[in-house]
Amino acid sequence: MGANEVDFARKVFASYYGKAEFRIPKIEQREFGIGNQKKIDARHLNFGNAQEFRNYLCNNTPMFVSHSTSYYDFPGASPMQKKGWRGADLVFDLDIHAEGKYGAYAHLGRVREDVIRLVNEFILGDFGVKKEHVVVAFSGNRGYHVHVRDPAYLALGGDERRELVDYIMGQGLNYTEFFSLEGRPAKLIGPKPSEGGYRGRLARGTIRLLEESPGTLSRLFSKEKERNFFISGINEGNWSRTSLKSNDIVERLKPVAANLPVNSVDTDVGVTQDLSKLIRVPNSIHGDTGLIARIIDDIAKFNPWIDARIPGGAPIKVRFIEDVPAIEMDEAVGPFKKDDELELPQYQALFFMLKGSAIISDAKD
Amino acid sequence: MEEGLGFAVKYPFSASAKAALSGTELNERIVDMAIERLKKALKGDKSVKMLLHDSDRKEEIASYAAARMILGHLRNNFLTNSFAVNESKKVHDHLDKEDVKTVDAVAAEFGIVSGSAGGKMDIDLPTYLKFSTRNPHYRLINRRLICGRVEITYDEKKRLVEEAVRKHIEIIPLVKDPPDIIKSAGKKLVEELPKTESRIIANVKEGDHPPCVMRLLEEMKKHQNLPHQARVFLSSYLIAAGMNDDEITGLFSMLPDFSEKVTRYQVGHIRRKEYNVASCATVMTYGLCCAVCKIGSPLNWHSLDDYRKKAIREGTA
Numbered sequence: 001m002g003a004n005e006v007d008f009a010r011k012v013f014a015s016y017y018g019k020a021e022f023r024i025p026k027i028e029q030r031e032f033g034i035g036n037q038k039k040i041d042a043r044h045l046n047f048g049n050a051q052e053f054r055n056y057l058c059n060n061t062p063m064f065v066s067h068s069t070s071y072y073d074f075p076g077a078s079p080m081q082k083k084g085w086r087g088a089d090l091v092f093d094l095d096i097h098a099e100g101k102y103g104a105y106a107h108l109g110r111v112r113e114d115v116i117r118l119v120n121e122f123i124l125g126d127f128g129v130k131k132e133h134v135v136v137a138f139s140g141n142r143g144y145h146v147h148v149r150d151p152a153y154l155a156l157g158g159d160e161r162r163e164l165v166d167y168i169m170g171q172g173l174n175y176t177e178f179f180s181l182e183g184r185p186a187k188l189i190g191p192k193p194s195e196g197g198y199r200g201r202l203a204r205g206t207i208r209l210l211e212e213s214p215g216t217l218s219r220l221f222s223k224e225k226e227r228n229f230f231i232s233g234i235n236e237g238n239w240s241r242t243s244l245k246s247n248d249i250v251e252r253l254k255p256v257a258a259n260l261p262v263n264s265v266d267t268d269v270g271v272t273q274d275l276s277k278l279i280r281v282p283n284s285i286h287g288d289t290g291l292i293a294r295i296i297d298d299i300a301k302f303n304p305w306i307d308a309r310i311p312g313g314a315p316i317k318v319r320f321i322e323d324v325p326a327i328e329m330d331e332a333v334g335p336f337k338k339d340d341e342l343e344l345p346q347y348q349a350l351f352f353m354l355k356g357s358a359i360i361s362d363a364k365d
Numbered sequence: 366m367e368e369g370l371g372f373a374v375k376y377p378f379s380a381s382a383k384a385a386l387s388g389t390e391l392n393e394r395i396v397d398m399a400i401e402r403l404k405k406a407l408k409g410d411k412s413v414k415m416l417l418h419d420s421d422r423k424e425e426i427a428s429y430a431a432a433r434m435i436l437g438h439l440r441n442n443f444l445t446n447s448f449a450v451n452e453s454k455k456v457h458d459h460l461d462k463e464d465v466k467t468v469d470a471v472a473a474e475f476g477i478v479s480g481s482a483g484g485k486m487d488i489d490l491p492t493y494l495k496f497s498t499r500n501p502h503y504r505l506i507n508r509r510l511i512c513g514r515v516e517i518t519y520d521e522k523k524r525l526v527e528e529a530v531r532k533h534i535e536i537i538p539l540v541k542d543p544p545d546i547i548k549s550a551g552k553k554l555v556e557e558l559p560k561t562e563s564r565i566i567a568n569v570k571e572g573d574h575p576p577c578v579m580r581l582l583e584e585m586k587k588h589q590n591l592p593h594q595a596r597v598f599l600s601s602y603l604i605a606a607g608m609n610d611d612e613i614t615g616l617f618s619m620l621p622d623f624s625e626k627v628t629r630y631q632v633g634h635i636r637r638k639e640y641n642v643a644s645c646a647t648v649m650t651y652g653l654c655c656a657v658c659k660i661g662s663p664l665n666w667h668s669l670d671d672y673r674k675k676a677i678r679e680g681t682a
Contacts, residue, residue: 128513
């Protein structure tokens with residue numbers, strides 16, 4: 001990216017930061033890191049209050065700004081041991097890695113589905129965290145960050161956090177152990193939909209599959225009578241109300257079980273486990289995309305291309321310096337060929353500039 | 366429920382033990398008892414004395430506090446962790462003989478408060494995570510978990526208390542300038558310590574083994590207690606890596622509850638039965654995986670080039 005583009009981006013960022021609303025609890029206890037060339041070029045910064053932080057962003061305007069998930073007595077001290085660790089938010093990083101510079105964006109919807117499941121089923125459901133302690137933010141690029149600020153979880157160490165990630169990812173999940181043969185004649189006793197954790201999830205997932213796609217588990221269940229009889233059994237924890245053999249039923253549940261964990265968390269276990277990690281400041285701008293790491297109130301309705309763009313700004317004429325595939329933003333954008341020159345809305349122009357695919361057109365030669 | 370000094374003797378970390386000690390002066394007899402207590406920990410001796418008089422009981426409680434002072438002065442991981450393991454096992458033995466009320470009172474010292482739902486005992490998730498051991502049986506995935514409550518049994522609750530005691534004792538505040546009798550007691554004790562630093566572990570370089578193995582070796586170096594599965598995994602790995610029984614037993618001598626006889630038998634057994642080295646998936650279920658190597662088996666580490674090994678260690682692979 002050339003100097004013109006950097007100057008332009010900084011001006012847009014600075015003007016946003018002048019009015020941006022940050023909601024950073026205990027800002028004075030957090031360590032900050034900023035980056036221009038990389039995500040983090042310098043760390044161990046700290047700010048006494050939100051105004052100091054805003055002034056810093058308006059005057060210095062880094063491309064990336066992150067804060068610690070941890071709280072410290074002396075957040076500006078270094079090395080880490082001197083900071084005096086006080087606890088840390090529990091943070092989950094869900095993102096997608098795909099081929100190419102633009103490959104991930106088509107899959108953002110899938111990550112969003114995982115975020116919804118992570119929050120509703122695991123964090124609020126299994127872990128029993130209250131909704132007011134959970135903040136979901138767009139990462140500004142290829143995923144989402146979930147911040148859990150429940151005081152009961154602040155003191156957990158790295159190993160204990162890893163245990164939670166392993167649970168969410170289903171590490172070591174052996175669903176066959178949920179079943180046993182009991183009584184005479186032997187009945188297959190298994191989980192009920194009303195149960196918590198993976199047991200209940202398996203039962204509910206099976207019923208959902210039977211209702212939405214009846215023939216998948218077995219052709220037998222295409223018949224409504226057979227299907228309803230089987231489902232009535234599952235509701236009571238009796239999985240034998242079918243002519244299928246017990247071990248055959250358990251075997252056929254494999255694909256249901258495989259879909260129970262949240263799979264996209266596994267890309268960044270380190271974010272949750274590593275207590276010295278810095279995470280993008282919610283509502284700050286991601287310097288690779290120009291999109292805001294927006295705090296999300298209703299994730300089901302969130303569309304990054306609309307809700308996370310920097311508001312305002314006049315359209316900008318850009319020239320592409322490499323080929324870019326078509327991307328489904330809030331509208332279909334592209335494809336563009338090298339040397340294409342055209343006017344784009346500010347957020348799109350910024351996005352392609354920061355991606356290193358376009359330059360400001362007037363800057364030519 | 367037992368109260369007063371009887372309770373405090375068995376649970377010397379409790380608030381009532383601290384209260385019982387007020388006004389007690391440190392003297393030579395108490396320090397000698399502390400040394401004795403620490404030596405017993407090194408031998409894994411969990412026996413307890415019958416104490417009839419209140420003065421003896423107070424001294425016994427004070428010996429625990431004095432032992433902690435010695436440990437805080439010495440900062441010797443091996444000694445501290447041996448003491449923590451032995452004392453926590455003693456507590457478990459006591460709990461096995463106690464009534465429910467007493468067990469609850471000891472558990473409450475560490476914030477372990479169980480509730481009940483549908484006739485089953487449960488505790489809150491953060492407390493469970495803090496005090497459950499790294500053992501597949503206690504892994505969250507294998508537990509019933511509803512709305513932040515984990516179902517446990519009464520026996521498991523006692524095991525959580527044991528772990529809480531161990532962790533509590535392992536964290537010992539630094540005693541910078543102790544009284545002279547503590548200093549000389551520390552000196553005397555160190556002279557009698559077995560020489561445990563293994564040459565093998567001292568020669569291990571970063572990158573020699575996969576991160577999960579390195580981490581276990583690192584924990585061993587700090588004389589931390591390792592769960593059973595970790596020991597089995599490490600033994601089978603080291604056998605496959607070409608180490609002999611003497612070398613492996615030498616390594617395990619750094620563990621706070623080391624017993625040469627048991628270790629030799631178990632390492633020999635693993636060799637004779639040709640135990641397979643656990644795959645990465647199994648290491649993960651044991652809760653021992655600590656990196657994203659994507660190599661399938663820890664043994665495949667040795668076929669990686671240095672660049673990739675470094676990237677995995679730094680988390681940039």
